[in-house]
Each structure stands twice: as structure tokens, then as C-alpha cells.
Amino acid sequence: MAAVWDDLVEFFFNADPGYMLVESCPATLYRRVYGTTRLFMMQNSWNCNLWGEKRLATPGVIIDGTLRTTRLTELNAGIEEFTDKAILEQWRHARVKTDPSGGALSPLHPWNKRLNHRSGEDASFKQTHPNASPRWDRELLETGPMARLWVTALGGKLKNEFIHTFRNVNGAGLEINLPQIPTAGDKTQMGCPVRPNALERNLARAYHIAYSGMIALTYLLKAFDCLQRRETAMSVPYRVPQQSIGAGFWEDGQGILTHHTMIVDGRLFNYQIVAPSDWMGSAHTPSGRPGPYEQAIINTPLLEQFKSPEEFTGIDILRAIRSFDP
Structure with a gap:
């Protein structure tokens, strides 16, 4: 599949270099932990930075092509959600001012979020978006498979017998070694693109x-190794704490999916989710910057050939939006 797409992309770029500009955005990407990763922060104990960087896809944020951080504490602390264009009221009270490691949190962090819809005089035609608009360090970010692979390649922290990071004169990338099962093994390499498209x-x-x-x-x-050692337990005992705060760092097919929770008196007090569609389909923030979907349409040149409005199909716009797998 990867080899086929290598040929397809090369064919399109050679046929018309304008395809490089279809939804061409700055290299600003967001990536959370890959796979079944969860975290509960108990009082002042939080070692997630250590195990986060040992994951088989490195967490991190890329801003304008440069890897800003791979530390989960910094990734978590940098999240804010804005409601300027949303049908939600902006919450005012910061119940959580610091994370368990002592890092400062914005009042707009998901741990402080409250879901209250605007009503009466506060509601207007300007507030039409159903969700808040998340940003990291006030930056517009893209998430998804490209972000996962790009951050992992630039991070250079991956340790796996089948997948290796590399750097050469052309930049960073990933080498994937396919095993000799059932036929002869092979390898494939993916380099980081100059910019997303x-x-x-x-x-x-x-x-x-x-x-x-x-x-x-x-x-x-x-799993086979565990079975050979007769380690067959499928779960471990867990007692819900009386007071705690937690975050779950996950991904689905579209990209980052985070869960932010608070437990008070042994009960779930606050539970907020920031989904990939919240990041990608977000509205304008106070700075006036649109979300990735809208930015994609703005940045897409119309390469389609047509002589009249009736012949126009909008295929270039469709390519741009569908590339996000919405």
C-alpha cells in the first residue's frame, strides 16, 4: 500500500506541481500518545514524561517544522479552549490552577471547562459553532497519521525492532522493516515532507x-513471551481515589483524543473530552485564525479545468477536506 501511494504521489506532483499546494499549510502539527495509554495523577506523583517518551509513537508538538516538545506535562498544560464563536458560555472560574507537577494552567484548560450554553442576550448569530476551539500555546494545530509519524521521526526516541528513526541530508524519517513472514522481508522508508498538503x-x-x-x-x-512465562493476568486491582485529577492521552483514526477528569469525594466531578474533530473543525479564535478545515479551503488553488459554473465540481476542495479523513 505504501509503495503504491509513493508512486501515485510522485505521479501527481510530476504531472502538475500545483498539487503540492492543495491544502498546503504551515508545518504545525499535534500528536498525542499512540495506543492504549492512560494516566491518573495521584497528588504530587506524575512521572508521565518518562514513560510518555518510551511509547511506540512519540508524543509531541511541531511548530513551523520544528519539534517544540515531547513532554506530556507540557503538552497537557498548553491546551486551552476558546468559545468566542461557540454556542457555549466562556467559563470563568479556574478550579484547577496547577497540574500535579506544579505547572501553571490556564483558566481555559479542559480541567476547568464547564458546558453551559449561551442564552438570551448572550446568544447571537456570531456564536454558531457547537464546540469550543482548542489551541496549544495559542497555536492552531493539525493532528492525524501524518502528525504521528512526523513527530516520531523528529523526536528520534523510538526504540523498536521493526521501526527505526533516521536523519540524513534530506531530513528526518522512519524506516519500517517488514518481517520475513511468510515471504522474504522488506523495508520501506518515509521522509518528513517539507510542509503538509x-x-x-x-x-x-x-x-x-x-x-x-x-x-x-x-x-x-x-504477549507470546508473557504466555511462555505463564503471565496470564488480564487486569489488576484498582481502587478509585477519593480526590484526584487525571488525563487520558489517546488517539483514534483521525488523531488526538484526550480525556480530562476530576474526582471529588470518590465521585466523578468533571469529565471533558477534546476530540480530533474539535481541533480540526474548530472555529476562529480571538486572534482571528481559522481552524485546519477552513484553512485548508482557503489555501487550496483551483486546479480543476472548467468553462462555466455548471461544469465546476469542486474536486480540489473535496481533495483538501477528505485528506483529513473527517
Whole structure:
């Protein structure tokens, strides 16, 4: 699949370099932890930065092509949600002012979020978006398979027998070694693109099939090792704390999916989710910057050939939006 998409992308770029500009955005990407990762922060104990960077897809944020951080504490603390264009009221009270490691949090952090709809005089035609608009360090970010692979490549922290990061004169990338099961093994390489565009997103999604397959094989082999050692337990005892705060760092097919929770008196007090569609489909923030979907349409040139409005199909706009897998 990856090899086929390599040929397709090269064909389109050679046929018309304008395809490089279909939804061409700044290299500003967001990536959370891959797979079944969860975290509960108990009082002042929070070692997530250590195990976060050991995950089989590195967490991190890329701003304008530069890796800003791979620390989960910084990724969590940088999240804010704005409601200027949303049908939600802006919450005012910051119940949580610091994270368990002592880092300062914005009043707009999901731990402080309250879902109250605007009503009466506060509601107007300007507030039409159903959700708040998340940003990280006030930056507009994109998430998804391309972000996962790009952050992992630039991070250079991955340790896996099948997947390796590399750097050469052309930049950073990933080498995926396919095992000799059942035929001869092979390897494929993906380099980081100069900037995101529609075809590069589709190419990354194809490479992510190979990447995910090798991650699945890694855990299958670990499961076999556990069975050989007769380690067959499927769960461990857990007691819900009386007071705690927590965050779950997950991903689905579209990208980052985070859960932010508070427990008070042994009960769930606040539970907020920030989904990939919240990031990608977000509205304008106070700075006036649109979300990735809207920015994609703004940045897309019309390469389609047509002589009249009736002949126009909007295929270039469709390519841009579909590349996000909405």
C-alpha cells in the first residue's frame, strides 16, 4: 500500500506541481500518545514524561517544522479552549490552577471547562459553532497519521525492532522493516515532507498501515513471551481515589483524543473530552485564525479545468477536506 501511494504521489506532483499546494499549510502539527495509554495523577506523583517518551509513537508538538516538545506535562498544560464563536458560555472560574507537577494552567484548560450554553442576550448569530476551539500555546494545530509519524521521526526516541528513526541530508524519517513472514522481508522508508498538503496526508495514512502493523506484531510477540512465562493476568486491582485529577492521552483514526477528569469525594466531578474533530473543525479564535478545515479551503488553488459554473465540481476542495479523513 505504501509503495503504491509513493508512486501515485510522485505521479501527481510530476504531472502538475500545483498539487503540492492543495491544502498546503504551515508545518504545525499535534500528536498525542499512540495506543492504549492512560494516566491518573495521584497528588504530587506524575512521572508521565518518562514513560510518555518510551511509547511506540512519540508524543509531541511541531511548530513551523520544528519539534517544540515531547513532554506530556507540557503538552497537557498548553491546551486551552476558546468559545468566542461557540454556542457555549466562556467559563470563568479556574478550579484547577496547577497540574500535579506544579505547572501553571490556564483558566481555559479542559480541567476547568464547564458546558453551559449561551442564552438570551448572550446568544447571537456570531456564536454558531457547537464546540469550543482548542489551541496549544495559542497555536492552531493539525493532528492525524501524518502528525504521528512526523513527530516520531523528529523526536528520534523510538526504540523498536521493526521501526527505526533516521536523519540524513534530506531530513528526518522512519524506516519500517517488514518481517520475513511468510515471504522474504522488506523495508520501506518515509521522509518528513517539507510542509503538509493533501497528498502527503494520504501518503502518511498509507505508511501508517505498515507502521501500525509492526506495532501490532510487537505486542503480539510480547504477549507470546508473557504466555511462555505463564503471565496470564488480564487486569489488576484498582481502587478509585477519593480526590484526584487525571488525563487520558489517546488517539483514534483521525488523531488526538484526550480525556480530562476530576474526582471529588470518590465521585466523578468533571469529565471533558477534546476530540480530533474539535481541533480540526474548530472555529476562529480571538486572534482571528481559522481552524485546519477552513484553512485548508482557503489555501487550496483551483486546479480543476472548467468553462462555466455548471461544469465546476469542486474536486480540489473535496481533495483538501477528505485528506483529513473527517
